[in-house]
Structures are given as C-alpha cells and as structure tokens.
Amino acid sequence: MIELGKYAGPVLAAWGVSLALLAGMVVQTLLADARARRALEQVERNRG
Amino acid sequence: MTRLSVRDLAVARGGRRVAEGIGFDLDAGQALILRGPNGIGKTTLLRTVAGLQPPVQGTVTADPDAIAYAGHADGLKSALTVAENLAFWSQVFGGPGPGAALAALDLGRLSDRPAAMLSAGQKRRLGLARLLVTGRPVWVLDEPTVSLDTASVALFAAVIRAHLGGGGSALMATHIDLALPEARVLDLGPHRAGDGGPTGPGRTRAPAGFDEAFA
Amino acid sequence: MTRLSVRDLAVARGGRRVAEGIGFDLDAGQALILRGPNGIGKTTLLRTVAGLQPPVQGTVTADPDAIAYAGHADGLKSALTVAENLAFWSQVFGGPGPGAALAALDLGRLSDRPAAMLSAGQKRRLGLARLLVTGRPVWVLDEPTVSLDTASVALFAAVIRAHLGGGGSALMATHIDLALPEARVLDLGPHRAGDGGPTGPGRTRAPAGFDEAFA
Amino acid sequence: MSIWEYANPVKFMRTSSAILPWVAAGAALCLGAGLVWGFLTPQDYKQGSTVKIMFLHVPAAMMAINIWVMMLAASLIWLIRRHHVSALAAKAAAPVGAVMTVIALLTGAIWGQPMWGTWWEWDPRLTAFLILFLFYLGYIALWSAVDNPDSAADLTGVLCLVGSVFAVLSRYAVNFWNQGLHQGASLSVKAGERVDPTYKYPLYLCMLGFFLLFVTLLLIRTRTEIRRRRTAALLAREVRG
Amino acid sequence: MIALLMRDLRLATRAGGGFGLGLAFFLIVCTLVPFGVGPEGGTLARIAPGILWVGALLACLLSLDRIFALDWEDGSLDLLATAPLPLEGAVLVKAAAHWITTGLPLVLAAPVFGVLLHLPAAAQPWLLVSLGVGTPALSMLGAFGAAITVGLRRGGLLMSLLVLPLYVPTLIFGAEAVRRGAAGADGATPLVFLSGITLAVLATMPFAAAAALRVNLR
Amino acid sequence: MIALLMRDLRLATRAGGGFGLGLAFFLIVCTLVPFGVGPEGGTLARIAPGILWVGALLACLLSLDRIFALDWEDGSLDLLATAPLPLEGAVLVKAAAHWITTGLPLVLAAPVFGVLLHLPAAAQPWLLVSLGVGTPALSMLGAFGAAITVGLRRGGLLMSLLVLPLYVPTLIFGAEAVRRGAAGADGATPLVFLSGITLAVLATMPFAAAAALRVNLR
Numbered sequence A: 001m002i003e004l005g006k007y008a009g010p011v012l013a014a015w016g017v018s019l020a021l022l023a024g025m026v027v028q029t030l031l032a033d034a035r036a037r038r039a040l041e042q043v044e045r046n047r048g
Numbered sequence B, C: 001m002t003r004l005s006v007r008d009l010a011v012a013r014g015g016r017r018v019a020e021g022i023g024f025d026l027d028a029g030q031a032l033i034l035r036g037p038n039g040i041g042k043t044t045l046l047r048t049v050a051g052l053q054p055p056v057q058g059t060v061t062a063d064p065d066a067i068a069y070a071g072h073a074d075g076l077k078s079a080l081t082v083a084e085n086l087a088f089w090s091q092v093f094g095g096p097g098p099g100a101a102l103a104a105l106d107l108g109r110l111s112d113r114p115a116a117m118l119s120a121g122q123k124r125r126l127g128l129a130r131l132l133v134t135g136r137p138v139w140v141l142d143e144p145t146v147s148l149d150t151a152s153v154a155l156f157a158a159v160i161r162a163h164l165g166g167g168g169s170a171l172m173a174t175h176i177d178l179a180l181p182e183a184r185v186l187d188l189g190p191h192r193a194g195d196g197g198p199t200g201p202g203r204t205r206a207p208a209g210f211d212e213a214f215a
Numbered sequence D: 001m002s003i004w005e006y007a008n009p010v011k012f013m014r015t016s017s018a019i020l021p022w023v024a025a026g027a028a029l030c031l032g033a034g035l036v037w038g039f040l041t042p043q044d045y046k047q048g049s050t051v052k053i054m055f056l057h058v059p060a061a062m063m064a065i066n067i068w069v070m071m072l073a074a075s076l077i078w079l080i081r082r083h084h085v086s087a088l089a090a091k092a093a094a095p096v097g098a099v100m101t102v103i104a105l106l107t108g109a110i111w112g113q114p115m116w117g118t119w120w121e122w123d124p125r126l127t128a129f130l131i132l133f134l135f136y137l138g139y140i141a142l143w144s145a146v147d148n149p150d151s152a153a154d155l156t157g158v159l160c161l162v163g164s165v166f167a168v169l170s171r172y173a174v175n176f177w178n179q180g181l182h183q184g185a186s187l188s189v190k191a192g193e194r195v196d197p198t199y200k201y202p203l204y205l206c207m208l209g210f211f212l213l214f215v216t217l218l219l220i221r222t223r224t225e226i227r228r229r230r231t232a233a234l235l236a237r238e239v240r241g
Numbered sequence E, F: 001m002i003a004l005l006m007r008d009l010r011l012a013t014r015a016g017g018g019f020g021l022g023l024a025f026f027l028i029v030c031t032l033v034p035f036g037v038g039p040e041g042g043t044l045a046r047i048a049p050g051i052l053w054v055g056a057l058l059a060c061l062l063s064l065d066r067i068f069a070l071d072w073e074d075g076s077l078d079l080l081a082t083a084p085l086p087l088e089g090a091v092l093v094k095a096a097a098h099w100i101t102t103g104l105p106l107v108l109a110a111p112v113f114g115v116l117l118h119l120p121a122a123a124q125p126w127l128l129v130s131l132g133v134g135t136p137a138l139s140m141l142g143a144f145g146a147a148i149t150v151g152l153r154r155g156g157l158l159m160s161l162l163v164l165p166l167y168v169p170t171l172i173f174g175a176e177a178v179r180r181g182a183a184g185a186d187g188a189t190p191l192v193f194l195s196g197i198t199l200a201v202l203a204t205m206p207f208a209a210a211a212a213l214r215v216n217l218r
C-alpha cells in the first residue's frame, strides 16, 4: 500500500468524495439516458 | 380599407401548433366572430393577432397600435375604484375620458366602488368599458360575455354596434349567441392542426418549434 | 324527502345585505336554477347554502356532508395531471374513483396532461368532473357552464340529468339556457335587498353587520 | 457544410452517436491513467501527501469555470441563432458544472483543514467560487421551473448572460472586500507556476481526462434531452389524436 | 388526511413546487452575512449560532405563503372546507407537509452551513438537535400566520410581521442552546424550554389556524 | 409613464398595498439579530454595518414579487404590453415605483436602526449615502428577477435564488463603505464603485427585464 503519512485521512476523504460524486454523476447520466430511450421507444411503438 | 388581414396563419401553444390555415380580412365597420369547440385554439389565435405571441407560420398584417385586446382576465386593480381603473387605462392609451364608457356599460352608479367589491358580471362590464377608453379601432375580445346577464349582453351588443358604426372593427371568440346578426362567423373547427390533415396536402409547414421539428 | 330547505334567507356580502326573503325546498331528483341580474347575490347565496358563510337571517337546513360546492374557481392544481387531480378529490371525499367521471365529461384523452396545459373550457370540464367523484347528492354550482362550448354544455346537461335520475339534487346559478326543462327556476330579481323595499313591510330585519346597523 | 448544421437534432444524434464511443474511451483512458499516476506520486516535502488532492481539485475547479463559459456560448447561440440543440446542450451541461463546483469546494475544504487549519475561509477565490455555485443552482432551478421548453431556454439564456457579467463583477468585488481588512490569508501555496514536474504531467493528464469526461457526459445528456423533447412532442400529438 | 399529505408533498416536489428553495435561501443568507460583516473567522464564529437560527427562521418564513395561499387562489380551500375532513386536521397535515419539505432539509443541511460560518465543532450537535426540535414549531406558527393572511393579495410581508413576533421565543431558546454548546457549556435547559414550546404550539395552533381560515373563507 | 408611476404609488399606499411593510421587516430583522446573537454592544457594533445592509437587502427582496406578479395575475401586464408604451419604459417606471415605496423609506429610516444596533455615529452618514446610492440598483435588479419569474406561480423563492447572487457586488461595496466609515476611515472608494454599479444596472437592466417579460407573455 502506498504511504500517505499523517494526512491519510484528508487525502482519502477527498478522493473518496470526489470519485463518488463523479461516479454518481456518470451513473445518473446513463440511467436517465436509458430511461429516456425506453420512453421514446415505447411511444414510437405505440404510434406504430 | 383593410384594418386587419390574416393569411394562412398557424398558431402554437406550448410548442405545439393547435390551429392552422386560418385566413380572414377585417375592414372598418366589420365584426368577425370566432367559434369552435373548447381547446381548438381561439384564445391562442386572439393572442397572436394582438401581438402577444409570434405566429408559427403565415402573417398577421395590422397596425399594432390599432388593436385593443381583452382576454379572460380583465386587468382590474381591486384596490382602485371603478372610475380610477378606467382613468388609468385612458391615460396610458391616451384615449377619451371614462365618462362615456361608464355610461355605456351602466357603471355610473358603481363608479366610486373599489373593484374588489364587484360581482363577477360587474367586473366583466368594467373590463369591457376599458375598451372604450383606449380609443383604438380594432377590438380583439376573448369570450367577452362570460358571466354577463341578458340585460348586460344586450348592452354589450349595443356598444359593439356603436363601435362598428363609428368605423371600428371587432374580432371576438364566443360560445354563446351575441344577437349581432351583422357579424360574420368563422368556425375554427376545420382548422384543427393535424399531420397534414384537413388543411390539405402540399402545404409547406414550418415546424411550430423543436418539438414538431422532431415529431 | 327534503334534502335542502331554505327559509326566509337574507345574505350579505362585505357587510351589506344583498338579497333577502329567499325560500325554497329541494328534494331528491330535483334541480333549481337561480337567475337574476349581475350583482343580485347569486354567488353569495350559493356560498351561504354551501356553509362557507353564515346567513344574516333565516335558515338553511341541510346536511353539510351532503353538499358538493363548485364555485367560479375550479380548485385545480396545475402541476398535477387531470387524473391526479380527480384522484385526490376522490380520496378526500371518499367517493368513487375517477374513471367514470373522466368518461362522463369526455376527458379520457386528456387524463395524463397537466392541468396547466388545458384550455379554459377543458379546465371547466375537469372542475365539473370533480363533482362526480365526491359522491355527494346535493350539487351547488356557480355558473357551471362558463367557457363551455355547445357540445360540452350538452354533456353537462346529460351529467346533471343522470345525477338527478340517480336521486341527486342540484342548485345552480346561471345566465344561459341549460336545456334542462325539468328544472325549476327561481328569479332572484324581486329579492334585491332594500330598506324595507320590495320584500314587503313589517318584516323584522336583522342588520347584516355593523355597517348596516349604522346606515 | 456550415457548423450550424449540427444544430439540427437529427444530424446531431447521428454525429454524436458516431463519436461518443471514442470520446468515452478517451475519457476513461486519460482519467484512469491520470488519477492512478497522480495517486502514486511521491509526497511533497512541505504539503505531505495532501498534494495528491490537487489532481482532483484543480481540474474540477477549472472545469467548473469552463463549463459556465461553454453554457454562456451555447446560450448566446440559442438567443441569436435559435438552434435548439444549443439550448439543450446548455441545459445538459449545467448539472455537470454544478457537480464539478461541488467537487472543487469539497476537496478544497478538505485540503484546507490540514493546510490552513480551517475548513472554510472567506478567501476571495473561494468566495467567488461559492457565488458561481449559486449561479449554477439558480440556473438549474429556473430550467426546471418553467414549463414551456422554449420559454425556459430563453429565460435561462438571459439569466446566463446577466449572471456571467455579475460573476465577473463579484470576483472583483470580493477581491476588494477581503483586501480591505487584512491580508488575504496564507494562500501563497496557490502559486501555480511553481508546480514541480513530478506533479505537472499527471496533473495535465487529469485535466485532459476531466475535460473528456465532460464532453462525454455532455453528449449523452444532450441526447437524453433531445429524446425527452421528442417523447413529449409525440405524446402531445397522440393526445390530440 | 394521508391523501392530502401525499398531494402536498407531490406538489412540492413537482416542477415549480419550490422544494429545496428554502434550503437555497438559507445558503444565501449564510453567504451574504459574511459579505456584510466581513470575513474574519473570529467574529463569524461568535455570531454563527444567531445567524444560523435567524437564517433558518427566515427560510421557513418565506415559504409559508405556499401553505394556504395557492389552495386559496385556485379555490381548493373552499372545497377542502366543505370536504369530510376536519379543517383542524387539514391544517395540521399542511403544516406537516411544510415541515417535511422545508424544515427537515434545513435541519439536515445546517451543519454544512455551520462550517461555512466557522461554528465551533462542539456546537454542531446542539445546532442539529435544537433546529430539529424547533422547526416544527416554526412551521405550525407559520401555518397560523398563513391562515390569518390567506385572503389578502400578496399578504406575504404582512404575514412576516404577524409571524415573526411569534417566532421570538423559539429563536431565543434555540440560539441560546447552540451558543451554550459553542461555549462548551451544557445547552440542555434551553432545549427543554424549546421542546415545551413546540409541543404546546402543535397542540393548540391547529385550532387557532382553522378558526382563522373559517373567517377568511366567509 | 407618469400615469403608470402614479398608479403604482397609489396602489402601494392603498390598504393591502404593502407600503411600510418592507420597513417593518427591516425593523424585525434588526430586532431578531440581537436575540440570536446575544446583546453585547461590542459584537453588535462590529456587525452592525453588515446586518443593516443585509436587512435592507432582504426587505427589498421580499417586496419584489409585487413588481410584476400582481399585474400578471389580473391581466394588466397583457394590456400594458399592447399599450403605446415601450415595455422597457414600463419596467423602469415600475422599478422606480418599487424604489420609492420600499428603498427610499429604508434609506430614511436606516439611521434609527443604526442606533438600535450601536452603529458608531461616524458611520451614520456613510450608511445613509451608501443605502441611497445602492438601493436603486437593488430595485432594478429585483425587477429583472421578477420579470424572469413572473409566469411561475409563487416564484418568490426562486426569484430570491436568482436575484441574491446579483446583489453581491452591491452589498459588498455598500457594507464596505459603512464599515470603513465605522472604523473612521474614508469610504469614498467603495462608494464610487457602488455608484458605478448602480448606473450600469439602471442603463442596461430594463432591456433584459423587458426581454424576459416578453418571453413570459408569449
């Protein structure tokens, strides 16, 4: 494991929070996109 | 002389075109009544003619300073009296004073009462009196007789007739009979917007907005 | 059986009595239409009957849990869809679900649209549909047909007729003809409140409030 | 072919779906490599391991500002040329920018604790950043509050324009305010010039990674918005029958 | 009752419903105060308990007019008054919906703003608990004020005038608890008073508010 | 234009028009803050310039929704838009009416509240002048926010969120001038900046606000 010294707490917290936010944003984007795609397909199918 | 001329007009509400292929002319001394089922787009058309929203397609030719619009709401300040309300609009439009308008709509007795203390029909009469103080020739009215009793409807018809007689014009949307036999009637029913529907083929359609560009 | 019974009623608006000496009975299966010029006090009377304001004089005998009131405003939430609006009121009143009401007022196609995106007449239809989901027998309606086109007025008349047929009753104020020949009509014209005026002499008058006691 | 052609939704959907995989792959590559490299850098003699926070903090702060600039450009294009995709792109970018702002604020706060002994200091730079965050919030809230999509685009466009002017104005006002009383805290650490090459290259890679990530998200989110508009349009048409 | 609560929550979270705006206002107050007062951490830390409570209170206040005014304008209130639901119950439910959409988020977010204003760490739990105990009283008192002013067009400012004096005891005990916490002392006594106020308000105010509503509907 | 100004002033001073309520709100903020912060004169004097400016700003903010929302609801705005009056002019006039009924009373009353908060006497003239120069900008920026949110039901809180960031520069320079005055220094520099902002805002914002109104009327 890489040495973080006495500042391990802040560093890990900062990285944890940031990566979580980035990942959350990516996941939200993908989910919303999938939902929008499904809704559109459904409507188009209904329209025939 | 043509006061208001509408050609091949299409109007949209909420990014969706609701009525299309509308055309008519209105000359001095003429009145035109719009009819059609709920939701066909009468309100939308009147707002477009009054210049409050842009047309999707087609043209509205009119001097914007000739049009007085009266919509569903009357634009009354409930804290001001009847006379003060009229005086304000007369100053803004630079039209005649409120005296004649009060008399024409039988509001003389109420002139010192705050607008908050009027009944639904009295408010409506005051809203119509406002048209007289604008001094403008083309009236664009959305369901002007809502809440009016029979006597007031007759009063209103007389006001319209006097306005037409004085060289004015009027464009109105209404569901009830106005006892104005001289007015032409335009039924919007056949103008409902559809996918190249009843307006006939070959018409080029500008999209009402992004939604239509896509749909 | 008498659902609603009004005796020697006087009603006041803004501390001034506007109509007096009103009396009528309404039984199951009956409808009564109030008529009268603007400002006579129809709205005031209906609010009194619905229990929203106290009478100045006289009595209103009715089960308050039997009355469904529909005023000038429709009580719609523009952010909710048509179906959600109805479902809410049906839950509050513990009445039937929205399905039948939507069908009766031809709102089925609009059921998933937010109320903000309805035209004036469509909103009104939704407001009337609310009456059906209350499941209450006595309807008190203030100008129910405002903004409705002819087809919708007929729809409304059919709804009323079905309601009466099912043992309901209706009290309505309106200026236009409803095509309900079976309904009785009460003209409020002669009941205008005056200082011992047309209601006849010898009647003891409780003042409508402080103002009148002084005036 | 003019650049405005891309504002045509159909064309946009086609083009974006073609380039999306490449951009996404690039983003994953740069970001992954940059972050790992950054995490493995040695400790700084003065800041210790906290220097590793820089690889998230600085790119996020830069992107937060750049995304606002991009939204301003997109809003102008919409207001002047009325290209719908442009307005939707501005709408799609705003939440990403807001998240970037939050990352910069949070990492900065966590960094500040060991460096300055406080989570938050009303330093001009930090303060201006907080104001930027408020602008993001207002912009997003306005988009979601207006029903008519075209009106929403117009109003948010005007807001973005006015907001940009005031964001810059606030930046200078804030500078003035904090110098007025006492010397602006011990912020000399922020001299970007003296970043050691050991940190410089992974930092550049992270910046590139953040940028590509933003482009990827922007494309996907714009596509989402376009699909939503199309769905709404079709539904409305269906209802009308 | 459940239907009403669900509807109010749904309306609040729908577009334009204003959910989260109270929070944003709170954030804004906490940002503006340093601009006005100056950036030194020491001064800020001293006034932080007071500013945080005043900010939460104002944020609560500004969203009050949503409680009844919207229902009044579109006629729903007339209809609710004639519904088979006691008006007192409706008032309580609407106050609860207001608290869930405004008070609760404020409570949860307060520690973050505490950091912004350099609130000492020791005071943070006191801030959380005192806001958690006090904000329901703010919502209920606000519902009373909203009920009194519902008929007035744009009665917002008048309502502020009526409601703010009612808020004073809550504010004093709430801020005092946090201040004692910040000083490392024990804030339990003011907290007990605060809970007492909240309970009394929740028990009595629905009746007062319903009475005011009935008068305004007349 | 004169007719519009006179009408707005008359409406504001009529019953229910809200004249003086901004002032009352200002008073309340200045009263609540000592409750929250604690009564020591030293602390109060230090934060007085900031609190006074923040209070004035919030009082201004809360009356903003009156600028256009009432006219929108009753249809007057439709009619004004079709009247022979440029919409930019109408916006300017309405902002002026708002300033006369809200900003001006605040400016005139501020010294009294300054005494309440132990503001040093040396700072009083600075307070008066800085508020006098700064509040017109607050009204005009507020009119812009009100124009953007006019179509939204109860857009009040959203408007706060949009408007407050725009208020930051005005607040900073205004409070700074008073603070320098309180410290016995010369507040002229921030005052110059403040006037610059006010002039620029008055010159440009009517156009932005009128554009937003037109969009909302559509």
Ligand code: HEM
Pocket: D054, D057, D058, D061, D062, D065, D104, D105, D106, D107, D108, D109, D111, D112, D113, D115, D116, D119, D120, D125, D126, D129, D130, D189, D190, D191, D192
């Ligand atoms: C909440 C606290 C903080 C915020 C909001 C913040 C915000 C920012 C911003 C806006 C930038 C400018 C990015 C750019 O323009 O390129 C930046 C850069 C930077 N920050 Fe922070 N910061 C915070 C705390 C810190 C702390 C505590 C440190 C280190 C002790 C730090 C170190 C840096 C460095 C080294 C840069 C790059 C400097 C440059 O390239 O100009 N920041 N930060």
Ligand SMILES: Nc1ncnc2c1ncn2[C@@H]1O[C@H](COP(=O)(O)OP(=O)(O)OP(=O)(O)O)[C@@H](O)[C@H]1O
Pocket: B116, B117, B118, B119, B120, B121, B122, B147, C013, C014, C015, C018, C036, C037, C038, C039, C040, C041, C042, C043, C044, C045
């Ligand atoms: N808020 C009020 N304060 C005082 N008087 C009022 C108020 N509202 C209405 N009035 C007056 O009370 C009388 C009765 O009003 P009401 O609304 O009941 O009439 P209405 O019969 O419903 O008339 P309409 O057919 O025009 O709706 C009217 O003369 C009106 O001027």
Ligand SMILES: Nc1ncnc2c1ncn2[C@@H]1O[C@H](COP(=O)(O)OP(=O)(O)OP(=O)(O)O)[C@@H](O)[C@H]1O
Pocket: B013, B014, B015, B018, B037, B038, B039, B040, B041, B042, B043, B044, B045, C116, C117, C118, C119, C120, C121, C122, C147
């Ligand atoms: N805000 C809105 N957003 C989207 N669509 C709307 C909106 N308002 C109305 N509509 C729809 O636009 C269409 C036209 O509405 P409009 O108000 O012009 O009808 P109208 O002819 O005036 O009807 P009415 O006789 O009921 O007043 C209707 O189908 C309506 O559902």
Ligand SMILES: [Mg+2]
Pocket: B042, B043, B044, B142, C119, C120, C121
């Ligand atoms: Mg209509």
Ligand SMILES: [Mg+2]
Pocket: B119, B120, B121, C042, C043, C044, C142
């Ligand atoms: Mg009536």
